[in-house]
Amino acid sequence: MCAVTETAGPTELDGRPRRRPALSPSRAGDFKQCPLLYRFRAIDRLPEKPSRAQIRGTVVHAVLERLYELPAAQRVPAAARSLVEPVWGELLEQAPDLLAELFSGPRDPELAEWLASADGLLDAYFRLEDPRRLEPEARELLVETELESGLLLRGYVDRIDVAPTGQIRVVDYKTGAAPRQVAEARALFQMKFYALVLLHLRGVVPTQLRLMYLADSEALTYQPDEAELRRFERTLDAIWQAILTAGRSGDFRPNPSRLCDWCSHRPLCPAWDGTPPEYPGWPEPEGADGTAGAEHRPVGACAGVAETLVDRSD
Numbered sequence: 559m560c561a562v563t564e565t566a567g568p569t570e571l572d573g574r575p576r577r578r579p580a581l582s583p584s585r586a587g588d589f590k591q592c593p594l595l596y597r598f599r600a601i602d603r604l605p606e607k608p609s610r611a612q613i614r615g616t617v618v619h620a621v622l623e624r625l626y627e628l629p630a631a632q633r634v635p636a637a638a639r640s641l642v643e644p645v646w647g648e649l650l651e652q653a654p655d656l657l658a659e660l661f662s663g664p665r666d667p668e669l670a671e672w673l674a675s676a677d678g679l680l681d682a683y684f685r686l687e688d689p690r691r692l693e694p695e696a697r698e699l700l701v702e703t704e705l706e707s708g709l710l711l712r713g714y715v716d717r718i719d720v721a722p723t724g725q726i727r728v729v730d731y732k733t734g735a736a737p738r739q740v741a742e743a744r745a746l747f748q749m750k751f752y753a754l755v756l757l758h759l760r761g762v763v764p765t766q767l768r769l770m771y772l773a774d775s776e777a778l779t780y781q782p783d784e785a786e787l788r789r790f791e792r793t794l795d796a797i798w799q800a801i802l803t804a805g806r807s808g809d810f811r812p813n814p815s816r817l818c819d820w821c822s823h824r825p826l827c828p829a830w831d832g833t834p835p836e837y838p839g840w841p842e843p844e845g846a847d848g849t850a851g852a853e854h855r856p857v858g859a860c861a862g863v864a865e866t867l868v869d870r871s872d
């Protein structure tokens with residue numbers, strides 16, 4: 559159940575781990591929302607306390623990934639529900655502190671309730687599509703490509719379906735509430751990002767981008783076109799240039815908004831009378847940790863369960 563990788567560009571030739579600074583949809587979204595938030599997450603790499611909703615998203619994504627390991631006929635709601643507890647157990651093995659961070663202990667009555675709430679999201683998934691009729695080409699795919707500008711794009715795609723005609727569909731599961739304006743814009747940004755990466759990797763524009771909002775049993779579909787993706791490429795280059803400029807100077811300004819209510823770093827934020835830690839400097843391209851802006855899938859070698867907590871919260 560480990561994530562697989564599809565990459566291209568000069569860095570794949572040397573066969574070494576990729577440590578160059580890269581841009582992911584999540585970190586690009588952070589920078590657009592608040593440059594200082596980007597700094598805290600991508601450069602300082604400050605820890606963030608995960609929420610129950612985030613971890614539930616992680617569990618549901620892992621269950622849906624594993625569901626497709628079963629023979630098609632067995633991909634039924636009961637099978638998906640039966641995967642919740644084992645996946646949660648594996649997550650705890652990889653991140654044992656999670657239990658204490660989220661609950662008062664293994665006997666916390668809210669734990670069972672919380673695990674059961676994952677069942678509701680999985681049931682919603684089955685209302686949106688029948689996995690017995692699908693054979694995804696890839697799940698939890700790490701995609702990475704380098705643009706002509708030298709910008710490295712990197713991210714994880716939940717699922718890729720390829721029709722017998724060769725048409726590509728990119729699927730992303732959302733476990734948060736239905737899209738409001740900000741969340742929807744962020745989700746579409748993410749999907750265009752993946753579509754652009756796939757255009758570079760495979761030379762074709764994905765036919766459809768499909769966002770599945772499990773909390774509301776709703777799906778949004780979107781058909782990108784190449785001209786739009788090329789414009790989007792220029793947008794990403796511009797965001798990256800702004801990040802590099804801030805990275806050189808260390809001038810990552812706070813941009814307070816109502817989203818500050820959900821920011822883990824508010825006590826360190828000057829917009830809220832906090833003091834940030836000393837700027838550690840921009841990561842060196844081949845330095846000890848050049849993953850600034852990368853999609854983080856921490857905790858363990860296998861990304862299926864212990865993937866990024868932040869990015870599974872939406």
Ligand code: SF4
Pocket residue numbers: 592594595812813814815817818821822823824827828829830
């Ligand atoms: S509290 Fe608000 S302004 Fe400060 S870093 Fe977080 S999101 Fe940015």
